[in-house]
Amino acid sequence: MKVAVSRKEHFNAAHRLYNPEWSDERNEQIFGKCSNPHFHGHNYELIVTLLGEPDSDTGYVYDMKKLSDLIREHVTSRFDHKNLNLDTAYFKNLNPTAENIAIVIWRILRQQIDNQYDLKIKLYETERNFVEYPAH
Amino acid sequence: MKVAVSRKEHFNAAHRLYNPEWSDERNEQIFGKCSNPHFHGHNYELIVTLLGEPDSDTGYVYDMKKLSDLIREHVTSRFDHKNLNLDTAYFKNLNPTAENIAIVIWRILRQQIDNQYDLKIKLYETERNFVEYPAH
Amino acid sequence: MKVAVSRKEHFNAAHRLYNPEWSDERNEQIFGKCSNPHFHGHNYELIVTLLGEPDSDTGYVYDMKKLSDLIREHVTSRFDHKNLNLDTAYFKNLNPTAENIAIVIWRILRQQIDNQYDLKIKLYETERNFVEYPAH
Amino acid sequence: MKVAVSRKEHFNAAHRLYNPEWSDERNEQIFGKCSNPHFHGHNYELIVTLLGEPDSDTGYVYDMKKLSDLIREHVTSRFDHKNLNLDTAYFKNLNPTAENIAIVIWRILRQQIDNQYDLKIKLYETERNFVEYPAH
Amino acid sequence: MKVAVSRKEHFNAAHRLYNPEWSDERNEQIFGKCSNPHFHGHNYELIVTLLGEPDSDTGYVYDMKKLSDLIREHVTSRFDHKNLNLDTAYFKNLNPTAENIAIVIWRILRQQIDNQYDLKIKLYETERNFVEYPAH
Amino acid sequence: MKVAVSRKEHFNAAHRLYNPEWSDERNEQIFGKCSNPHFHGHNYELIVTLLGEPDSDTGYVYDMKKLSDLIREHVTSRFDHKNLNLDTAYFKNLNPTAENIAIVIWRILRQQIDNQYDLKIKLYETERNFVEYPAH
DSSP: OEEEEEEEEEEEEEEOOOOTTSOHHHHHHHHGGGGOTTOEEEEEEEEEEEEEOOOTTTOOSSOHHHHHHHHIIIIIHHHTTEEHHHHOSTTSSSOOOHHHHHHHHHHHHHTTSOTTSEEEEEEESSSSEEEEEEEO | OEEEEEEEEEEEEEEOOOOTTSOHHHHHHHHGGGGOTTOEEEEEEEEEEEEEOOOTTTOOSSOHHHHHHHHIIIIIHHHTTEEHHHHOSTTSSSOOOHHHHHHHHHHHHHTTSOTTSEEEEEEESSSSEEEEEEEO | OEEEEEEEEEEEEEEOOOOTTSOHHHHHHHHGGGGOTTOEEEEEEEEEEEEEOOOTTTOOSSOHHHHHHHHIIIIIHHHTTEEHHHHOSTTSSSOOOHHHHHHHHHHHHHTTSOTTSEEEEEEESSSSEEEEEEEO | OEEEEEEEEEEEEEEOOOOTTSOHHHHHHHHGGGGOTTOEEEEEEEEEEEEEOOOTTTOOSSOHHHHHHHHIIIIIHHHTTEEHHHHOSTTSSSOOOHHHHHHHHHHHHHTTSOTTSEEEEEEESSSSEEEEEEEO | OEEEEEEEEEEEEEEOOOOTTSOHHHHHHHHGGGGOTTOEEEEEEEEEEEEEOOOTTTOOSSOHHHHHHHHIIIIIHHHTTEEHHHHOSTTSSSOOOHHHHHHHHHHHHHTTSOTTSEEEEEEESSSSEEEEEEEO | OEEEEEEEEEEEEEEOOOOTTSOHHHHHHHHGGGGOTTOEEEEEEEEEEEEEOOOTTTOOSSOHHHHHHHHIIIIIHHHTTEEHHHHOSTTSSSOOOHHHHHHHHHHHHHTTSOTTSEEEEEEESSSSEEEEEEEO
16 A cells, blocks of 8 residues: 655745636636736645655655755746746746646656656645645 | 645534434433533534536636635525524434534535536534545 | 743633623624524634743743643533533623633633733634733 | 734735835845745735723624724725735835735724724734734 | 544654664765654644444444544554654664654554544644555 | 734754653653653744834845744754754753743844844744743
């Protein structure tokens, strides 16, 4: 049976929900105040989970220090204190909803972590709204 | 792969654990102080989770504002600041354990949310006791 | 300079806000859904704080185990899983608002704790509503 | 002795720390990544505290429902999902540090709440950084 | 469909990560400051989850009071305020990583809880590092 | 009126409560399981608060990045993943109760922070036990 190990990190960012193919009225209608043209922001809490077998020599599934370093190097250094729409390439043509941010983070980290480990992302946009990817 | 989106709401309610087919002694024996005839109460924290694919136009699996409104209209407006045993029809003949409250909430919301979305309920009765439905 | 030491405990109780000298209409008008005749309830989080000098032999201002035992014996054993209006003498003629519950707990504990220690009570009725007594 | 009553609310906003009388280099040097020209953001947690005597008829120092409504009408409706620098008049010429935001909120609410009540503001910019005003 | 019921308990313990077959240098290299020979410690938060069908008479999947008692008798009484490496038999020859502690707790409780209930363990070593067993 | 600014940091450490002038029996009697000779441990949460006037140029009372760096350099680097009794000079002859740890941290930081700022320490030993220094 596998063990899941999780590391929690955070980043603070501005964003705006917006579909460029829609009129301003439709963006306002669908996204409400989340579509404010001058942006708003969040303290995002990010939990990265890996599933695997504990190594018999270390007792670790994965070194949490190494996982923390990977998250900081590849995710939070790119997103922390940034405007997700304007300062990152990922959301130039992708709406930075919590769902899409979680999928982007999963894709970034999937390239950094050996495929022997299943990878899951949980992202809190606020204390009351959060997403998980993949989910089943 | 699907994304799970979750919304947290809360309600404050009184309840009493009680099986009307049992003697008072047996109710006291099985439910202890939770069977106090004058009721006690909790701040229930409710997390509602939907699983689905993000919409390509919005980037949403489900509009969290709409989910919050559904929960308030169909669940918390009926349970908040109520006596679950006396003020709601759901627990007239059903013991209001956390397990049963979660199942009742699932049934209420299942009628409001399209079947393309899987639905899960997590309910905290206290910070130390909580339930999830369905679980596997 | 003094040190403040604090112990957090909790209890779950039902209550109803109600002034018996008022009509039902006025109770409803002032207290809203908090005046539901069938009661509602909360998970109360209670923080008891003592101020004093650390003892030179122990390094303790007060033994937290002893403080925890005092709180359980004199406060939570009387309030936990109870209906504050019906099951306790304290609120027979006193409205069990968070303010009044905090004052009652302060008076109970003030009799148990030597006057060399200043005593303060903090009581969370919900995560978003809380009171402190005395305050200045 | 007085009782302090507190209400917690929240708002999500974008901001940028910036002194217009300084060069970009100096802003960058002093405020670091908090001076990102495209803004970043936070989930601000706001706690408003009033000190007073419980009313003998209600047992309330202040109706928390009324306090919550005042905060929403006068504070969070103006700041939530806004860019503090661009969308509010308060920070046109005032750097939106947590300190200054707390002082602004205090001034707004001081005009709404009778002077018989002392007023205090606590504002969490992140879980790890927070301010209180006034403090002594 | 099954319901999952969970109980949260905690214990405070000292430990040291160390592989006796390795040199001190290699232990230091792999485990860093977690291998400090004089130990360090944590407030462990333990969540025990059982999956099953609610009983038709009680509405309980499992009595949380009974589960809490089992955890205290068989787990926290053995681990709380202990040195996991020196004071327990479980980690004499097993590195007390969060992964291994969770597996040990699962094995202890599996013997106490009827096999009709699936059993899962979640263990927080810190607020930012936690593990789950079994996971899939 | 002054503003209080606070920064939260954490460290994980082992300790043992023990008075070397007492017999083992008396240590056991007074400190209970906290006197376990093989130590136990905690995740300490440390909140450092400074009181002062916001600077008119920056809007800061104190740069939180600078405060965080001071805490890490002078406090958590010395205490994190350490045995407080054996690995630090501060508790060679001083019992590492939460009270004494808070006083030691206050003395360390008082030398690093200009006297124009009042300094306060809040230290959580567990979620349920915490101390503040100085208090009045």
